[in-house]
Amino acid sequence: MILYGQTLINKGKIQTMENVIECRHLTHYYGDRCIYEDLNFAIPKGRIVGLLGKNGTGKTTTINILNGYLQPKSGECRMFGQNAGRLSPSVKQKVALLLEGHVQYSFMNIAQIEKFYASFYPLWDKVPFWELMNKLKIAPKQRISRMSCGQRSQVALGIILAQNADLLILDDFSMGLDPGYRRLFVDYLSEYAHAEDKTVFVTSHIIQDMERLIDDCMILDYGKLLLQQPVDRFLNSFKRYRMTSLLAPNWKKMPVVHPEKIRNKMEFYSDAGKQTIVQNLKEQGFETNDLQEESLTLEEAFIGLTGKY
Amino acid sequence: MIKALLYKEWIKTRWFLLAIAIAGLLLHIYMFMRVGRSIRLVGAEHIWDVIITRNQFLFSELKYLPLLSGALLGLSQFIPEITNRRIKLTFHLPLREKTITTWMVGFGFILLTGLFLVQFAGLFTGIHLLFAPEIVSNGALTVLPWYVAGLWAYLACVFVAVEPTWRMRIPNLLISTGLIRILFLSDFPAAYAPMPVLMLAGTILFVLFLWLSVFRLKVGRQ
Numbered sequence: 172m173i174l175y176g177q178t179l180i181n182k183g184k185i186q187t188m189e190n191v192i193e194c195r196h197l198t199h200y201y202g203d204r205c206i207y208e209d210l211n212f213a214i215p216k217g218r219i220v221g222l223l224g225k226n227g228t229g230k231t232t233t234i235n236i237l238n239g240y241l242q243p244k245s246g247e248c249r250m251f252g253q254n255a256g257r258l259s260p261s262v263k264q265k266v267a268l269l270l271e272g273h274v275q276y277s278f279m280n281i282a283q284i285e286k287f288y289a290s291f292y293p294l295w296d297k298v299p300f301w302e303l304m305n306k307l308k309i310a311p312k313q314r315i316s317r318m319s320c321g322q323r324s325q326v327a328l329g330i331i332l333a334q335n336a337d338l339l340i341l342d343d344f345s346m347g348l349d350p351g352y353r354r355l356f357v358d359y360l361s362e363y364a365h366a367e368d369k370t371v372f373v374t375s376h377i378i379q380d381m382e383r384l385i386d387d388c389m390i391l392d393y394g395k396l397l398l399q400q401p402v403d404r405f406l407n408s409f410k411r412y413r414m415t416s417l418l419a420p421n422w423k424k425m426p427v428v429h430p431e432k433i434r435n436k437m438e439f440y441s442d443a444g445k446q447t448i449v450q451n452l453k454e455q456g457f458e459t460n461d462l463q464e465e466s467l468t469l470e471e472a473f474i475g476l477t478g479k480y
Numbered sequence: 481m482i483k484a485l486l487y488k489e490w491i492k493t494r495w496f497l498l499a500i501a502i503a504g505l506l507l508h509i510y511m512f513m514r515v516g517r518s519i520r521l522v523g524a525e526h527i528w529d530v531i532i533t534r535n536q537f538l539f540s541e542l543k544y545l546p547l548l549s550g551a552l553l554g555l556s557q558f559i560p561e562i563t564n565r566r567i568k569l570t571f572h573l574p575l576r577e578k579t580i581t582t583w584m585v586g587f588g589f590i591l592l593t594g595l596f597l598v599q600f601a602g603l604f605t606g607i608h609l610l611f612a613p614e615i616v617s618n619g620a621l622t623v624l625p626w627y628v629a630g631l632w633a634y635l636a637c638v639f640v641a642v643e644p645t646w647r648m649r650i651p652n653l654l655i656s657t658g659l660i661r662i663l664f665l666s667d668f669p670a671a672y673a674p675m676p677v678l679m680l681a682g683t684i685l686f687v688l689f690l691w692l693s694v695f696r697l698k699v700g701r702q
Contacts, residue, residue, distance in 0.1 A: 241700030290484035
């Protein structure tokens with residue numbers, strides 16, 4: 172597999188681009204359970220990067236480490252050049268954070284929360300905040316605790332946009348949102364980030380939404396980072412193959428992941444290209460006349476790479 | 481920024497502060513009406529006799545009011561912060577975590593102390609009008625540990641609430657209860673008069689404890 176070689180990281184060395192986030196040799200355990208070992212990645216300026224992974228692979232752990240809410244067992248994360256565990260107020264001003272579940276100060280109403288946050292951010296721009304609030308037709312004195320999950324997500328989004336931060340970190344933004352609000356959130360954020368050249372680091376368990384939003388994807392599996400690369404490059408190279416055969420080839424000799432054989436139908440994934448697959452199969456004496464190569468959505472590619480289980 | 485931080489604390493606590501203030505006011509009115517009625521019914525001499533020879537304190541209804549006030553203020557301020565781990569948002573504000581914690585706890589502590597001073601002043605103005613200065617000073621020493629217990633209860637709520645794990649919250653709660661219990665061991669008037677150092681030391685201990693909880697939260701203890 173060449174997936175690993177295509178990432179921005181090569182044996183722990185991160186390419187020297189202008190990186191907003193850099194994590195080096197990150198290792199974390201909860202008790203005896205390894206979340207990941209020697210994780211290395213970087214988020215370049217101006218990119219929208221999605222961190223994908225199944226439940227329990229360490230997405231929120233990574234966000235917590237980045238924001239200084241968790242000390243990794245070893246390794247280091249830096250944001251804007253500063254150690255994530257000791258961010259200065261000036262760096263915190265550059266980072267807008269969305270917590271899992273769109274948590275906000277629900278004891279405030281929207282006028283109060285706008286007034287509250289405006290004091291902390293010198294570049295605060297209330298226009299996008301009120302624009303979103305007007306779309307929702309929420310009264311300025313309505314308390315956030317009395318809003319629906321979708322409405323709360325728009326309040327959280329409005330706050331993030333108004334901060335005018337250089338880096339936006341969003342932890343599972345799609346949690347609890349119905350499809351309409353998810354689409355609204357993604358479209359608004361995508362347009363804003365591209366127009367204003369913002370860097371976005373986002374996690375979500377709904378990968379369909381990510382495909383509309385992100386430039387680069389990082390895929391975490393249990394204990395390690397499987398890849399980090401632009402989504403279009405990943406989807407152009409990583410394909411699903413199907414063929415029929417009574418016997419299965421020696422998968423270990425082939426550059427494939429998660430091969431499955433049910434009766435005489437075989438299915439596997441690879442980024443090696445059809446020619447290489449055909450050559451490999453022929454070397455093992457298989458006919459390849461009915462070999463089909465299929466392009467994938469990001470969700471299908473994610474499942475193909477990480478497996479169904 | 482500090483003004484905005486205090487604004488947030490005010491929004492969380494204002495109705496609770498009002499409730500604490502009204503409860504204190506009503507209790508003081510009730511206590512003075514009751515003592516005034518007793519003086520009218522049985523005579524001032526008898527009341528003086530009860531206070532001096534039988535060592536009774538006539539305002540013992542006050543005993544748990546500061547404790548409940550401190551706990552209520554602490555909970556109203558910090559339960560919203562720990563619910564859904566909202567405190568992460570607070571610590572993400574562009575201020576040092578130490579600054580944020582100091583101002584948040586300082587807000588509650590100073591407001592509570594202010595409220596207690598007003599109650600204390602009201603109580604002793606009233607006692608001063610009815611009784612001799614010796615009884616006034618004796619009364620002050622009797623209620624002092626109750627008010628200190630109120631401040632400890634406030635700090636204990638922060639200590640327990642900010643602690644990130646339930647495994648540690650329970651021992652924290654037990655330690656806090658044990659320490660606060662010390663201030664309620666004796667009902668004898670002015671029993672705690674020789675112990676101001678203990679009260680000061682306990683207050684400092686609770687402040688150190690709450691910083692321990694803040695540190696554990698910050699490093700993500702789970």
